[in-house]
Every structure is written in structure tokens, then in C-alpha cells.
Amino acid sequence: MSQTVVLGVIGSDAHVVGITILEQAFSAAGFDVINLGVQTSQEEFAEAAVAHDAEAVLVSSLYGHAEQDCQGFHDVLDAEGVDALTYIGGNLAVGQDDFEQTRETFEDLGFDRVFNSETDPEEAIAALRQDLQITTTEAERATISS
């Protein structure tokens, strides 16, 4: 059985291109992708994670307000009983000169992994496979059958 990931753009951000490409990439890699689209609230992420028993919640943000949009996000997930890995990626801070600082900020907020906007989808997929302890072989089988 394939693993499910929930994907969406948080807050009032309407940048759709990134998650469209992520959806393709994770689907091609054998994951079941629930794409919530743009302008997704914290509650919608939590509800979808519960409804689909998701292994991971992938949050995208490109308009520079990710920190505000993610305040209390992990409390909401906890309250709904979501037990999933949480990743966030994109342009996470306006004028992010020092990405290591940004990474720390979002790890402190509770995210398991933090990616900048230059990250290839493959990198996120490899990380998720590692975190979920999926062997490459299994994943490759999934890709071939997809």
C-alpha cells in the first residue's frame, strides 16, 4: 500500500506552480498525494491529514508570510490528533539572507524538515523516503508501476 502525503499552500498565498510540480513529483515517486491547493488554512491541513491518515504534511509558502501563517500550526495538528511528519518549503522569509536562521525558526515551530525555494522535488522525496524508511527499491517499483 502506498503512503499518503497531504500538500498545500498555507495562508492567503495563491502561488500554485510549486505545489503543482510537487504533486507531480510525489505522485510519480509512488506516493498518494492529497493536494489541497492554494489558500489552505491550518485547519484544512489538519482535517485532510486525519481524513486520509497521511504520513506527511507538506506545507508550501512563497509570499514571505510563512512564519505568521504557521504560528500554532502544530498545536492545531496535535489537537486533531495528527501524527505525521511535517515539512515546509518555499520563500519562507522576506529577504532570507541567512537560510540556516530561517531553518531554525521553522524547526522551532515544529517542522521536521525545512527547505528553501531552490530545493529540487527529488530532494524532498529522498528526505521523505529516508524519514519513512522506504527502501529505494520499493519506491522505484512504485515509480515504474505509476
Add this chain to the structure above:
Amino acid sequence: MSQTVVLGVIGSDAHVVGITILEQAFSAAGFDVINLGVQTSQEEFAEAAVAHDAEAVLVSSLYGHAEQDCQGFHDVLDAEGVDALTYIGGNLAVGQDDFEQTRETFEDLGFDRVFNSETDPEEAIAALRQDLQITTTEAERATISS
């Protein structure tokens, strides 16, 4: 017999396009044109006017230093015994906001007519015909035979 005009760019100015077009226009209108080209000194104008017994000396200047270049020009012409109409045209002053003032400056220097850079060759030709009292008919005959 056709009338002779001497044409040239005064001083160290190397703008050749304007006099090239003037040469064509005056030739087509039936004048004999002695084109001295660019970077012509006051003395060269005077010598050519004497040598060719010119009816008119047409001075062009486009680089903004005409006033300096023409100081004493009419003294040089007088000294050589030149008895010809003198016209000047082009960009006669740097930032010539008030052309009437520029016209006055050059009339004071001794020029019979002063033209700005927007002047059509036809206008200068018409002025010269008037000043030389050439009838249009005679000039038109000249044009046709040229």
C-alpha cells in the same frame, strides 16, 4: 550661367550628414556647389569664395561651438575681399531654448540669414533665390536640366 555657393562645416566639427544633403539639394536646384566638407577653417571658406567667385557662403555647425568658431569670420572674408551672402545653420548654441536670441547673435556677427537645425534645405534654397533675385522659372529650368 549658374550661381556658385561655397558650403562647409566650420571649426573642428565633423558632422558630415547635413552638408551632404545640402550639397545635393543646392545642386539639384541648379547651383554650382563647392563643398569644403567638415573641419573647415575661416580662411578656407574665404579662399574658396574668392577662387570660385561665390555668390554665397553657407556655413554649417552642429556641435554647439558655432559662436566661437565664427568670431571674426566676416573680418576674414572682408580681408580676402569676399563679397558674398553669408548664411549659417545647424545647432548653433548648446541648449538653444530661444532661437530668436541665437538668430540675433549670429546676425550681429554679420550673417545675412540664420537657420535652426529643423530647417528644410528647400527653405534655404528659396531664401537664397530671393536674396539673389533668381526667378523661380530660371531655377526650375536648372532643376530639370540637372
Add this chain to the structure above:
Amino acid sequence: MIRDERIPADELRRIDDEIRSNWPTGDAVDFDEAIDYHESLPAHKQFADVLENADKPLLQPRAGVPRLDDQIELLEYLHESGQADLLPTTIDSYTRDNEYGKAQEGLEKARETGEDTLNGFPAVNHGVEDCRNLIEAIDAPIEVRHGTPDARLLAAITFAGGFQSFEGGPISYNIPYTKRHGLEETIEKWQFVDRLAGAYTERGVRINREPFGPLTGTLVPPSIAIAIMIVEGQLAATQGVRSITLGYGQVGNVVQDVAALNALQKLGDEYLPDEVVVTTVFHEWMGGFPPDEARANGVISLGGMTAAIAQPDKVITKSPQEFQGVPTKEANASGLRTTRQVIDMAIEQEIDIDGIAEEQDLIERETRCLMDTIFEHGDGDVVQGTIKAFDSGALDVPFAPSDSARGAVLPARDDDGRVRIFEWADLAMDDDIKEIHKARLSRRADTEGRDQSFRMVADDVDAISDGKLIGRPQNAGDV
């Protein structure tokens, strides 16, 4: 069930009364008086006539600020210093969301502080009289540009206010702009807008309507854009609109862009009723811009060059400050003049590029596939057909944020930089056409020594802002 049928006159009046009661400025609208007003405008402010009779592409920028006097000053500047032929009035976001109360607050604050507290001109709040003050102050035709799913009150007030051109449509102002508006809902709202424009038209005041061609602005395959333009044109024509400007957003490949503009005009003329005058508008590149004004000027100029060759009726220009958002008025005027210079230098030249006819033929065949599926989905009714085709995925728009479109279709550039379809999902298209796209993308994959994949899509999305047309892999890139 909503269908492509003209709204009856009494229903038009009923809705008109209803929507005009949504905000106090609605009261001032008097249809008969508005007709007189339009008739009083000089010929050079009659939008449709000016556009349709121009002998070269007319240029129009984007521009909108909250206060009337600022908007007048801005448009005067763009007209004089930018030499814009047609002018815009871009509406603020609150108005687009029908939040007239918030727009009012913003407008009042703008008047108090002198700052631009709204991102556009709140025409509903300004009301009929101030719209007319704008129309009278500017010596050129002005179009309303916005992005409003329910633009009924905006239309009622701006039409009465003397505007004679109105951008948007039920698909083009829904799919790329909002997440949760249903298509059925926006079609109904826009039928009213078109019907109102049609009512003016019937009385001799031709309101020009302009569906928004670029859609999501991100590598939209020409045939998808053209099919949606035709549908919106048909819906408008049904309601009595007689001057329709179909739009198309530059993809950056000159042959494909010229072919697409040709196809847009040809299919528009063919699919729309004879009594409609069809014109075209070309949008300079709507995707990501380079973060550098010098490079942005290059992108703008390629648009000007394309316009000089294809000769659309209108060009919507970009500014060199596109990357950073709303441009200064100087940058906006600069984009206009750069475009004008390129067009005027190139337009008298005979530039016939090989392969335009073939590309146009392909675009037309694709568009017909989409139009056929809409027809079939709706059993002959274009409204039902559009709703159902979007629902089934037979019609789709790449990178659509809206829940009303699947957004499952994915484009990628071929080896020549033309936009092809990499992921068809359920898009209705003949197999032989799919094969052509596949072969073209395969050639690119060969050149780049990689498989066709969504990586190409991602690379292509960023390519122009990174200084190239095609998103080649980094290692195969620069020397």
C-alpha cells in the same frame, strides 16, 4: 439549469435594481441618461471605434490608484509621457471581492493621508459622477480592468460612468483568480454584465468586452487559451455584445505567438456571430520577470517584436519593474515607449517567418478538439458544455488555483521553446495531436539528455526570469 440564453429584459431590470441596491452609489445609475452621456462623448473616446479602426497595434498599460485626482494624474502621465493609445483603470482588491465597505474605508484613508491604501481605483465607491470626471479628464478611451468574479455592480456603475470597455469573463476572471467560486456562479454573474453591455449596445453605445486571455499567465498552451476566449466571446455575443476583444498572453516563442494570434483572430471570426466585431489583444509576457530592469526591457522588447509581426489590435504592455510589483509611473511609461519603439521600427518590415502556418494549423486543430468536447459535453449548449467539460477534465487550465478546474494539465517547452503539453490528464485531444506534442518534447529530452518529466515544467516556469526561454538543465547550460 443555467444555459447560454439571453437574459430577458424584465429579468435584466430586476437584477439591475437588486445589485444597484447593494451600495449607495448604485442609486445614481440611470440607463437612459447614461446613453445620452455616452453619446455626448467625442469620437476619440469611443473605445470600440478607436480600437477597431486603428491602423497599427494600440498600446495600453495597467494602472490604478485609489483617489480620483491621482488616477487622473497617473493616466495623463501615461497618455502624454508614455504615449499610451488606450488607458486602463485597474480596480482594487476589495472591490474585486465585493467588499465595498472595506474599499470605502481605504478610499477615505487615502483621501486623509494621501497614501495609496488600496491597490486600485474603487470605482463603485467613487460612483457614476467621479467615473465621469475621470472619463472627461483623460483625452483617450479608458477600459475597466479588475479580476472580479461578481462584477455586476462594478459594470453598472462604470458603464453609467462613461467607461466603454470592460475586461474579464466568467472563466478568465474565475479560474486564474480565486479558489472557491463555482463556474456556474460566475457564468450567471457575467451573463448579467454582458447583458448590460448588450443593452447599451442595442441603444447604439457599443461597450467593448475583453475576456482575459493570459489566464494563469504560466505557460498556458495557446489552444486552451483560445478555446476559453471563444467560449467567453460566445457567451457575451449571446447577451448582445457586439465588440469583443479576444486576448492572448505571450509565451515567448515568436512563431508560436504569431501563429496563436492569427488563430485567435481567425477562430474568433469563425465561431462568433457575424454581427460581432472581433479584435485581438496581445499581453506582453505574464509569467515571472527577471529581477533586473535591463533584462526586463529585453523581455518587453521581444513582446514588441512579436506584436510588430502579428499585428494584434492592442498590446497590453509590461514595465521594466514588473518583478517588484506595481511599477512607478515612469517605469510604466518606459515600458510603453520601449514597446512603441520596437513596434514602429519593425512593423513596416516584411517579416514572414517559416512555419507559422503549420503552427497555426496545429493550434486551430487543437482548439477545435476543445470546442467540440465543450459542444458535446453541453449537448449543444456552451454554458453547460463548459461547466461539464471543466468538471470532467476534458477542458482544463494548467496551474489553475481554482477548485473549478482540475489544473492537472501540465505544459513544457519543446526544443524550439514552443509550449507543448507534457501531461494531458483528461484533456480532450485527438491522439495524433498528442503524438505531435510527445515527439516534440521527446526531441527536447534528447537534446538535454534527460527524460521528459515535471522537472522540465519546473525549469521552464523559471526560465525567462533566469534569462533564458527554455529551462535547460544547469549542467547543459552556460559555458
Add this chain to the structure above:
Amino acid sequence: MIRDERIPADELRRIDDEIRSNWPTGDAVDFDEAIDYHESLPAHKQFADVLENADKPLLQPRAGVPRLDDQIELLEYLHESGQADLLPTTIDSYTRDNEYGKAQEGLEKARETGEDTLNGFPAVNHGVEDCRNLIEAIDAPIEVRHGTPDARLLAAITFAGGFQSFEGGPISYNIPYTKRHGLEETIEKWQFVDRLAGAYTERGVRINREPFGPLTGTLVPPSIAIAIMIVEGQLAATQGVRSITLGYGQVGNVVQDVAALNALQKLGDEYLPDEVVVTTVFHEWMGGFPPDEARANGVISLGGMTAAIAQPDKVITKSPQEFQGVPTKEANASGLRTTRQVIDMAIEQEIDIDGIAEEQDLIERETRCLMDTIFEHGDGDVVQGTIKAFDSGALDVPFAPSDSARGAVLPARDDDGRVRIFEWADLAMDDDIKEIHKARLSRRADTEGRDQSFRMVADDVDAISDGKLIGRPQNAGDV
């Protein structure tokens, strides 16, 4: 009598000794040591190799300031912020007039005051060591650009100083630049320059030579420019030069410009000896620019577009501040990046324009007429042929200030904007070719409802700076 013959080795040494004694810095030139120095330079500073092996057009700006550190800073900026592939060092006017004393004064004043008291880099005064300091500081190849009729000492010092490319030639740096230098005189001087470049070449250090293609920069008919390029290429080849870059200045009609660049490469390969590697350089519009940076960017972009289609080996870029003279370094870099963006977006596209082959054929036929007349005038000797053909007017350059050319030929644009010859004077050209030009100009006259006349010439000279390509009469102009 001067002929197209290689200067003997002893004569080369004699002249070299003589000219190096003209200014104290000449002493430091040591040919064998200079060869070692060139060999020590890394591959990416070997001008000819970099240029000849590039897979897309390389960009090069114009730039020169008096002080070494300022010149280093300027070139570094253009390389990094402008992304220039090749860099220039433009020489000051005093050096061009061989007034090294005045140049020295200017340089010393520049060093004292920090102001740019010279309009370029006085390389002779700087001498071999400081030239090498410049070469070493900049991570790209650098060309010497000037406009010097007698450039012998400049060549001796800059070649020894590590420069591997040198612009100019006996016709192209005479006819458009000065009034009173005889052709025989400049040919003799440039034979030495080429012979010296040939001496380096013989020792394995290929000095690239680049005749100045735009000539007077004002509507020069392509065939006239190409014929002069071929002559200068032949003269250089005779003296042993093996890397020659023939130049051409944009006229603004895309078809004619692409055809001309194609013809330049083809005829260059054909007329020059096999052992010469012929490359081409395209100069963005050298005529009058619009007094508006936005419009200037449009002119620059049309050049970029043309370069993307024709793919010359090198492009010399203009800046948006061209109208006002020497640009700031920012504007200079901006012109580079605008050009780069247009080229990189368009170069992978297949843009085959109809009529290029026909236009190229016409240009080639015209060029052959001119080459034939030169051959005949010189009884087989290209030096004598050139001198005599200019003298008789069989070879001529429009708007030439020099007394060495008649300057009686006059160009005008045809109805498509291509540069034709309106006044042939004594130019040697087959009658059927003249008829073609006449017919094309006649079509324009019909369009404009006026006779063919010098008014067209005058209007065309100003057209691009006025925002158009063709100088149409005002009354038939804008709406």
C-alpha cells in the same frame, strides 16, 4: 609604389625600432619576451581562441578611462554586472592623433585630480607594464579599440602589453574618422600593424584583427561595408594575420541585416586565404539614438533580436544612454544585459524569415561588382585598386568626411526599410542591380506620394532617433 606585399623582416624591424623611439615607453617592448608573456596567459584570455570557439554570440561593450585602476574597475564591473564576454579598452583622442605629449599631460592631470581628463585609456603612455597589469586584472580577453590612422606605436605597445585583439584598418579608421589622411598613407601604416600582428601569429600568438565595419555609421549600404571589410581582411592576411573578425553595423531592417551578416561571413571565407579564420562582429545601431532611454532600449533589443537570428560571433552593444554620449558604467552594463536577455530568449528558436536568401544574393552580387572594380583598378593589386577606386569614385562611402572618398553616394531606405542606393554617383555597379534599387525606391516614393529625392535621405537619417525606421513624410505619418 605601395602594393599589397608583405613587409620584409628587416624592414619590419627597422620601422619597429623607429616608431618605438617616438615615445619613451617604446623602449620596454621586447618581442621575444612578449611572446613568452602571451604564452603565459591562461586559455580564457586568448582572444582569438575564445572568440572562435564560442557557441553563441559573445557580447562586448565600449569602454575606456584614463587611469589604470579606474579602467580595471570599469572593466571588472562590465564583466561582472554586465556579463560581458569580451572586454574593450577604448583609447583616448590624443593618442589617436599621435599626440602622446598631450595624452601624458591629461593622464598626469587625471592622476592628480581623479577626474577623467581624457576620453579613453592612453595605452602608449601607460606602457607595456601597465597594459599587462590591466590584462592580468581582468578575467576575460580584451581588445584595443581606437580610431587611429597611424596606430603603429599603439600596436607595438599593446601587443607587447598582452592585448590579443586590435580594431581598425587603413580604410575603416580613415574614411569615417579624419578629413585629411591619405589612403596611401594609412595603408602603409596599417601594413606595419598587420605585419606586427603577423609576426606574433608566426610565433604562435594569434593576434585577432578587426576592421571597423560600421564605417560612417549612417545608412551604409551592406555591400559597400562588406567590400571594405574584405579588402582590409586581405591586406591583413597578406601581412600574416590569421584571425580576422569582419564587422557590420546594424541598419535596422532584420532581413537585410541577417542577409548582410550571412554574406559577410560567406564572402569573407571565400575571398580571404584558407589559413585565415574569419569571424564576424555585429555592431548594434551606430546611427542617431532616440533621446530617451526607454526607446533606446527598444533599438538595442532589435539589435539583440537580429543577432539571435544571424548569430554573428560577436556583438558590440550600445547603451540606453547612447544619445548623450559616453554612458555611465551602469547604463553600459544595462545595454549588455538587455542584449543578452533578448539573444538568449530568441537564439534557440527556429526563426527563418522569407527573403533572406534573395537579399543575401543581391548583397553578394553588389559586393562582387565592387571587388571586381577594385581588382581592375589595381590591375590585380588590392592596395593600388583600393586607392584608385576610391579616387575614381568607383568605390565610395556615403557621408564620408574624408577627402580620400568622394562621399557622393547617397543611401535611402526602401518601402520595407532596407537601405538602398539613391544616388550612385560613380560607384561601380551593374546596371541591373541599379534597376533593382531604383524600383524598390520607386515603390517607397509611390507609398509616400512624393518623388525620390535627397529629402528621403535626410528623413531616413533622423528616423530611428525619431522613433521609426523609415523617414516617412510628416503628413503621411502618425494619426
